[in-house]
Every structure is written in structure tokens, then in C-alpha cells.
Amino acid sequence: MEALRLEQDKLDKKGNLSRTIEDVQKTIDLLVAARATIAADGTSCAPTLAKLKRPIKASLDQVNSDIKDIYSAHKDYSKALDRKFKPQSMPASHNDALSSQPALINRAIAMHLLREGQFNVAQTFISEANAKPHSATSNGSNTKDAHDWDSLMQDADGTPLYDINRDSAGALQSRFAHMYLVLDALRKNHNLNPAIEWARQHSYQLELRGSNLEFDLCRLRFVELYSQYDPDDHMSCPLKALEYARQTFPNFSARYMRETSSLLGSLAFAPALTSSPYKSVFFNDDAWEHAASSFIREFCAMLGLSEKSPLYTATTAGAIALPVLEKLERVMGEVGGQWTSVNELPVEIPLPHSYLFHSIFVCPVSKEQGTDANPPMMLPCGHIIAKESLEKISRGNKFKCPYCPVEGHPKEARKVFL
Ligand SMILES: [Zn+2]
Structure with missing residues (x-):
């Protein structure tokens, strides 16, 4: 190195x-x-x-x-x-599940560019992707030609993936343009107004989601008003904050009674906040960035999208997994083994916690990982095994649980959603 x-x-x-x-x-x-x-x-x-x-x-x-x-x-x-970096063949290139799905990949790239605010690049990408329809791939699967944004944003059978896909590319772009406008105001100018306005407009949906965004923004405004300094009148700014609290906080009293009363209590410490219990609330450098990332999360959630670009998440996870996959392929090659399971990796890929999205079920009988076709099933006794294992054990008849003496019928088993 x-x-x-x-x-x-x-x-x-x-x-x-x-x-x-x-x-x-x-x-x-x-x-x-x-x-x-x-x-x-x-x-x-x-x-x-x-x-x-x-x-x-x-x-x-x-x-x-x-x-x-x-x-x-x-x-x-x-x-x-x-x-x-010695040249190495990319692992599992012969097992590339995505090569037959160019439309999905194009859509992921277009969405990524739009949500990252790269609007010009996104427009060029979309028009070029639409100008060059996908050719049929080697495995002969039917890949959909994308002639316009709508087809780029639809599933193979034509159903839109998200409600948002009813939007044209332009409408989607203007939504994200608005997101960046609000974010710029927050991050660069510490201007809360556009964010508070947005949160107010979406107050009902935010509350349904259990989001704290609207209150967090208003709290930040309270702190901002409070902390402005007027050399002629030391109390004028805390009083302005108090006036703001009188107007705004009643909207939040049902959910945030403790927080709002606590904030008002800070007035008693007005001359010496730095040595008060409110220090962490009033002198918190991360508050703005916290508000910005919370805003991105809620904004994307309203559009039915995840906080981080799925393309970014997938490529990062892929990059983390590459050394393991490369080693796996080398070892397999040396021992002449074959990778037989298509939907499941034969090794564990250690990913950071933020990259784990749901639990994985491994059947205690067959040791296979659960899939959509072979989901976990709960038996009447509460034990859970994979659907295929259940079918093998029961063969459609009454059976005894492999882990306890309770008997049951396959009809009584319930599918488990993880
Ligand atoms: Zn049991």
C-alpha cells in the first residue's frame, strides 16, 4: 500500500x-x-x-x-x-441474476439519480435508456422494452411499483427538487421555515406514522428564538421564544406534554443556560443535521421510498460481500464443488447492522433458509418449521411435531411473516 x-x-x-x-x-x-x-x-x-x-x-x-x-x-x-490489485475475475459472474432484468436496473439507476438531486443526469439517463430498448437476454427471458418513463417505472406486468409511479418523471423530479430546497434552507442557512411549512402540511400523515418531525422542528425554532442575543435586552429573546411557544405548543400538548412543559421551564434558567440542565438542548450542534436527516426520512416515506437509495444500499452491501464471494468461488473451484442453491448463499456475509432489514428464518429440520415459496409455518404447538418440511413430515395427514409430542394437521399450520 x-x-x-x-x-x-x-x-x-x-x-x-x-x-x-x-x-x-x-x-x-x-x-x-x-x-x-x-x-x-x-x-x-x-x-x-x-x-x-x-x-x-x-x-x-x-x-x-x-x-x-x-x-x-x-x-x-x-x-x-x-x-x-491483481486482476481477478468477478465472483459469480456466471450466476448474475440481474443481467436478465435490465429494466429493473435502469429504474433503480433513474430513481437513484433523481433522489440524489442529479436531475440533469437523470433526464439524460432516462431519455437514453428509453431510446435504446433492452434487447432480449441470453436466457431468453422476456424483458420489457422501456419506451418512456412510465414503462421504466413499472413492473414487468405493467403494474406500477409505487403509487408515486403515477407521477411523470417531471413530477417526481419536482418533488425531489422541493426536498432539496427545504434541505438547503435547513443545512446551509439554518432556515426552518420551509421544513416547518412542509411538516405542517403533512401533519396528519406524520402523526399516523408516529413521527416526531413536526415537534422536533418547532422545538428547534423555540431554541433558535431563545438563543438569539439582544445586547440591549437580555430577556427579549427568551420572551420571543415564550410567545412562539404560546402559539405553537398547544398543538402538541396531547403527545408532547412533558417535552413542552420542560422547554418552558428553561425560561427560569435564561441568564445561565450553559450551566443549566438545558445545556444539551440549547447547545446541540447536531440538532440541525438531525432535523435534516429526519426530514429526508419522512419525506421519502411519504413517497413510499426508503430513507437511503436502494441502489446505494445494494451496491455498498455488494462491495462488502465481494471478498467473501471471491473466496467462496476460489474454494469451490479448488474442491470442485458447485453452488447449487440459487436463492441462498452457502456462506454468511457479515454486514453492518444498518444493512440488516429483516430476520431470516432457517428451518430447524431441513436447515434451509425460508423463501417466498418455502415460508416458515407455525404448527399448532407453536414450533415453526419450513413449509416443505411440514409437507414431507405430514404428507397431507395428521402428524406429530418433530420437537414436541403435540399432534396436528397441516391445515392448522399458519404461515409466519417475518
Ligand atoms: Zn411442537
Whole structure:
């Protein structure tokens, strides 16, 4: 890694175009000056051009030599990269479940670009994806041609995946544009107004979701008003905050009685908040970022989308899994084993906690992981086994639980949703 870092430093020093640009500018300056001389005095044309010959050649030679340096720095760096990272075939490339689903991949990319605020790139991507319909893939599965945004945003059988997909690309874009407007105001200008306005408009839905966003924003406004400093009147700002609380907090009293009373109690500590129990509320640098990420979460939830881009989550999880998959493939190759289970990896991939979205059921009888086709089933006694195991044990008749003496009929088993 050290060698790579040295090459990286070299590339930073030598591999940039700033010197070349300076030298090109010098050449341009020479030409501009010559043009001015000739324009001022037509008779000086021939001698000016003659005088120009040598410096222009020297200047161009200099540019060429600059570019050579850059080229060699890039070459050295790519050699160092090749030495450090030996070329390896990507694991499981023959088992690529997504290659037959170009429409799904295009949609994931389009949605990712839109929700990241890369609107121009998204528009170009959508029009290019629609201009080049997918060709049938090697396994002959029927992939849908996407001729417009609507087909890009629909499931293979034509049903929209989210309600939001009734939106045109433009409508979806304007929603996300609004999200970034609110976020910019929050993050860059510490301006709460657009966020509070949005939360107020969606107050009912937010409450249904059990969200604290609206109250959190209003609390932040209270703290903001309170903390503004007026040198002429030390109490004027806390009193402004009190006035704001009188107007706003009654809306929250049902759910946040404790919090609102506690905030009002801070007035008693107005002159010396730093040494009061309210220190963490009033001097919390993370509050704005917390409000911003809470806003993103609620905004996306209203659109039926997750907080983080699914494409980002999937690619990051994939990148974390790559070394394990690569090793798995190598070991399989050495022992001549085969990867037989299509929907299940034969090894565990350790992912960070935030990448775990639901529990996984492994049948205690067959040791297989539950799938949509083979879901966990709860027996009358409360024990849970996979559907296929249940069918094998019972064969449609009365059976005894493999883990306890209780008998039951397959009809009495209930599907379990994780
Ligand atoms: Zn049992």
C-alpha cells in the first residue's frame, strides 16, 4: 500500500494539467499580442509573424513536454495499481441474476439519480435508456422494452411499483427538487421555515406514522428564538421564544406534554443556560443535521421510498460481500464443488447492522433458509418449521411435531411473516 501511496503523491504533483494550462495560456498570450500589433500597424505583419515563429515553437514544445510528464505519471500509477490489485475475475459472474432484468436496473439507476438531486443526469439517463430498448437476454427471458418513463417505472406486468409511479418523471423530479430546497434552507442557512411549512402540511400523515418531525422542528425554532442575543435586552429573546411557544405548543400538548412543559421551564434558567440542565438542548450542534436527516426520512416515506437509495444500499452491501464471494468461488473451484442453491448463499456475509432489514428464518429440520415459496409455518404447538418440511413430515395427514409430542394437521399450520 505504501508504494501505491508514493505513486499517488507523484500523480498529485505531476499528473495535473495546471502547468500545461499555464503554458497553453502563454502561447495564446503571444498570439493575442501579435494580433494586436498587426491590427495597430498593418505594415508590421511580416516581421511580427517572423518574430513569432521561434517563441511559438518553444512554447508548443513546452506544452508537449508537460503532457509527457503527466502521461508518464499516469502510467506509473496504473502500473502500481495493477501490481497492488491483481486482476481477478468477478465472483459469480456466471450466476448474475440481474443481467436478465435490465429494466429493473435502469429504474433503480433513474430513481437513484433523481433522489440524489442529479436531475440533469437523470433526464439524460432516462431519455437514453428509453431510446435504446433492452434487447432480449441470453436466457431468453422476456424483458420489457422501456419506451418512456412510465414503462421504466413499472413492473414487468405493467403494474406500477409505487403509487408515486403515477407521477411523470417531471413530477417526481419536482418533488425531489422541493426536498432539496427545504434541505438547503435547513443545512446551509439554518432556515426552518420551509421544513416547518412542509411538516405542517403533512401533519396528519406524520402523526399516523408516529413521527416526531413536526415537534422536533418547532422545538428547534423555540431554541433558535431563545438563543438569539439582544445586547440591549437580555430577556427579549427568551420572551420571543415564550410567545412562539404560546402559539405553537398547544398543538402538541396531547403527545408532547412533558417535552413542552420542560422547554418552558428553561425560561427560569435564561441568564445561565450553559450551566443549566438545558445545556444539551440549547447547545446541540447536531440538532440541525438531525432535523435534516429526519426530514429526508419522512419525506421519502411519504413517497413510499426508503430513507437511503436502494441502489446505494445494494451496491455498498455488494462491495462488502465481494471478498467473501471471491473466496467462496476460489474454494469451490479448488474442491470442485458447485453452488447449487440459487436463492441462498452457502456462506454468511457479515454486514453492518444498518444493512440488516429483516430476520431470516432457517428451518430447524431441513436447515434451509425460508423463501417466498418455502415460508416458515407455525404448527399448532407453536414450533415453526419450513413449509416443505411440514409437507414431507405430514404428507397431507395428521402428524406429530418433530420437537414436541403435540399432534396436528397441516391445515392448522399458519404461515409466519417475518
Ligand atoms: Zn411442537
